[in-house]
Amino acid sequence: MKETLSEKVQKPTANGQGSELKYCYKYPHPAVTADCVIFGFDGINIKVLLIQRGIDPYKGKWAFPGGFMNMDETAEQCARRELEEETGLKDVTVEQFYTFTDVKRDPRERVITVAHYALVSLSEVKGGDDAEEAQWFSLDEIPSLAFDHELIFRKALKVLKERICFEPIGFELLPEVFKMSELQNLYEAILEVKFDRRNFYNKITKLGILSEVEERAKDASRRVPIMYRFNAEKYAELKSKGFRLEF
Amino acid sequence: MKETLSEKVQKPTANGQGSELKYCYKYPHPAVTADCVIFGFDGINIKVLLIQRGIDPYKGKWAFPGGFMNMDETAEQCARRELEEETGLKDVTVEQFYTFTDVKRDPRERVITVAHYALVSLSEVKGGDDAEEAQWFSLDEIPSLAFDHELIFRKALKVLKERICFEPIGFELLPEVFKMSELQNLYEAILEVKFDRRNFYNKITKLGILSEVEERAKDASRRVPIMYRFNAEKYAELKSKGFRLEF
DNA sequence: ACAAAAGTGTTAGGCCTACACCCATGA
DNA sequence: TCATGGGTGTAGGCCTAACACTTTTGT
Numbered sequence: 146m147k148e149t150l151s152e153k154v155q156k157p158t159a160n161g162q163g164s165e166l167k168y169c170y171k172y173p174h175p176a177v178t179a180d181c182v183i184f185g186f187d188g189i190n191i192k193v194l195l196i197q198r199g200i201d202p203y204k205g206k207w208a209f210p211g212g213f214m215n216m217d218e219t220a221e222q223c224a225r226r227e228l229e230e231e232t233g234l235k236d237v238t239v240e241q242f243y244t245f246t247d248v249k250r251d252p253r254e255r256v257i258t259v260a261h262y263a264l265v266s267l268s269e270v271k272g273g274d275d276a277e278e279a280q281w282f283s284l285d286e287i288p289s290l291a292f293d294h295e296l297i298f299r300k301a302l303k304v305l306k307e308r309i310c311f312e313p314i315g316f317e318l319l320p321e322v323f324k325m326s327e328l329q330n331l332y333e334a335i336l337e338v339k340f341d342r343r344n345f346y347n348k349i350t351k352l353g354i355l356s357e358v359e360e361r362a363k364d365a366s367r368r369v370p371i372m373y374r375f376n377a378e379k380y381a382e383l384k385s386k387g388f389r390l391e392f
Numbered sequence: 393m394k395e396t397l398s399e400k401v402q403k404p405t406a407n408g409q410g411s412e413l414k415y416c417y418k419y420p421h422p423a424v425t426a427d428c429v430i431f432g433f434d435g436i437n438i439k440v441l442l443i444q445r446g447i448d449p450y451k452g453k454w455a456f457p458g459g460f461m462n463m464d465e466t467a468e469q470c471a472r473r474e475l476e477e478e479t480g481l482k483d484v485t486v487e488q489f490y491t492f493t494d495v496k497r498d499p500r501e502r503v504i505t506v507a508h509y510a511l512v513s514l515s516e517v518k519g520g521d522d523a524e525e526a527q528w529f530s531l532d533e534i535p536s537l538a539f540d541h542e543l544i545f546r547k548a549l550k551v552l553k554e555r556i557c558f559e560p561i562g563f564e565l566l567p568e569v570f571k572m573s574e575l576q577n578l579y580e581a582i583l584e585v586k587f588d589r590r591n592f593y594n595k596i597t598k599l600g601i602l603s604e605v606e607e608r609a610k611d612a613s614r615r616v617p618i619m620y621r622f623n624a625e626k627y628a629e630l631k632s633k634g635f636r637l638e639f
Numbered sequence: 640a641c642a643a644a645a646g647t648g649t650t651a652g653g654c655c656t657a658c659a660c661c662c663a664t665g666a
Numbered sequence: 667t668c669a670t671g672g673g674t675g676t677a678g679g680c681c682t683a684a685c686a687c688t689t690t691t692g693t
Contacts (some may be wrong), residue, residue: 169413173463174421177504216420216502220493244491244506246467255463257424257506259491307558310636326644343647344683351681369690370645573672590674591656598654616663617672 175255179224180211182301185267186318188327191334192281196231202252203291220259232279239263242304250293262301264317316375322358324370354380422502426471427458429548432514433565435574438581439528443478449499450538467506479526486510489551497540509548511564563622569605571617601627
């Protein structure tokens, strides 16, 4: 309580006189980046989107998309911008999950990173593969990663497992219309468990957040799987009362 | 992938020649702070620790303890240091829960803050009240707060509610030895629900993470409440198998 | 013809919830 | 003596988990 906060800061000055170091502060500031762990799902396995670094440090290594934050954008906006610049993925809803602040996590200078994750349906992505250096990896074939990105990845997986119990985030990984078995595969992949098929079906339908897609009518031979759609309306209703997804 | 990351940064230079703006960068950097939302519990109500700001901006307003990060410390270390400097609380285990990055959240310059929370037993604190400006508030009498600290507070409460379902964090809010009713009050206060006393007792004891403190022996009249202690060993055992605290 | 995917119900056991009485203490 | 806190058990209902067979399609 002896020190006051505002003594420690002062507005930066842009002098720009011959020097490239135009942004000056009374006290040292770290650089801030935003990174994105993008999860996808192909109906069977969870995938993660990585880019291969073209420059040092860690040139040639794989890393999560991300980059330095501008002064007029939030970390989330930065994450989305970098994601689009580096992978061509647009309009992805990313969510912050942890900020990594180890002093030596970047060899160049002090850099802290606000890590985000997002879930995307692989079917939506395949077309817009803008960046040759971007590639999807299954969870069991992830290469060695740059910086502390392995740490970031482990944390992302942990958070994903926890969060899926409170929000039906899994549906963002699926196409709009999907089979029950795909949904089950997804939950099994994320939580690393196996469910009984019939029990899973009962549990999910009892929640009431799925709608059957009526398309098979009477014609098509039975044994064509029933397709479902996530019912956001019913979910909102349920959520307002307070509930838990139990798995 | 068109731009490379390292083009954007360069080591800061300390020129120190007459100017107070000694730390210079090629690109602008935000300032970074760490803030602490400290929860306490007096056996009945949850409390939060605030400090009154002595200087502008927001002079006289209440705020969470926190301050600017040094270049040789992590956000967590910063949070603990500032907490001790401003409130005298030492050796508190803080945990990061969200990073606030709104562009205008600080009127002075661009500042992002890594927000942390901690749970402390009020009985341990009362002695070391180092800072006159620090004060505990019940949740229903929290004053108007500086900066975006009301937002930070709402997020802290939300995260606390979620996290208490995965980790027995509540025990850090209690003295080492406590009554079952205190534990129940705590869970009720955090989750904003009421439990049946007997059902709560059954649920908790079935988890097996409490030990009875054997002190009442045969002598003391019965009807002295049984005291319990958190059994970290059994908890660790349970956790390794994967489990959920269900409330 | 075989394997793989998908649709469909029942049962037993465990867990959750709701609920009431008695005793001791302190005001 | 009255209010408060605290200890204790049971019954009913709901949910969960375990479990098998049949049909269809594609290889």
